[in-house]
Amino acid sequence: MLKDLTVEEFNKKLSSSAPVPGGGSVAALCSSVACSLAAMVGNLTHGKKAYAEVSEQAKELAEKYEVLSAEFLQLIDEDARVFDKVMDAYGLPKETEEEKAVRKERIQSTLKEAALVPLKVAQKSGELFEAFEFLAEKGNKNAKSDALVGTMMLRTGILAALMNVDINLSFIKDEHFVKETAAEADILRKLAVDREAKIIFS
């Protein structure tokens, strides 16, 4: 699994022309790192006298964001896995009319799956800004920059994921699916840009 590579190996693999990992995996990685930073700020706030008022909340956030970080790490591999499924579909035989039809349908269904994985990364990430805002404002002052770096990672995770949604959509013929998904992506894109700017430039 990609999360079991060392940071150096991951980077080397990313540099290569191998199709995965690519931007989709980096999206999930960004959101994972963002959550780890949130957990860190929570852990640095919890149990400190100066932050007694938010100590319990910080502890809960730290626990929650450690779990979220691990969930996003899983999505790095899910992104790679659905990419492989699309490639397998393109590789199906296309001699007879029946084979052609089967292949076409399989390509379309795997492309939808491949669009929905990064959409999930973006949706899941989009719900998290509130905690980063809270940690930046009420968390340990010495770790404020970590909360802000996490916020930027979250924006990058979302925008990167949505770019990968768009790519898959561009090959999907189901107009209803494309329209609905693109609309959802637009909302998330705006949310990511606006909320990050509000938190880091305020």
Next chain:
Amino acid sequence: MLKDLTVEEFNKKLSSSAPVPGGGSVAALCSSVACSLAAMVGNLTHGKKAYAEVSEQAKELAEKYEVLSAEFLQLIDEDARVFDKVMDAYGLPKETEEEKAVRKERIQSTLKEAALVPLKVAQKSGELFEAFEFLAEKGNKNAKSDALVGTMMLRTGILAALMNVDINLSFIKDEHFVKETAAEADILRKLAVDREAKIIFS
């Protein structure tokens, strides 16, 4: 070294209340991942018929950015190392007047070092936007999103690094050093925000 941790281990260590890795290490990681993505796009462009015109340039960029990616990975550890030096300086004895003076001077000199490492990350990263713009415009169209994700990672790397510059500056008493460094940081901050927005929203 931090780059020898698996991605999962790095994330777990980041989540903890241990002082390193923190936002400073994440800054260098972002720039490293950005460079890996640039190298990937270069590798996917080089040698392709449709991109014959830029093939040589793409090859050179791929080679250059693989090296840069490795250099930024080294800076993850350098950030952790100078942080430890500052902590060691704070831990020096402060019984006698002489000890106090030595400790104070050591704290100030290590804080300067600690400010200059993330400044180097930001400066080094700030010089790279041109290549990302080139790859996004002239590189393999199928990898355009990877060039854009890399551009976002570069912005995050710079802004994250500069937040860590600022933190160190807030403890430094040498007004001339603070003024000069803060001015440089402001220029880089503006450059990162403007150039990224120009590339990814154009």
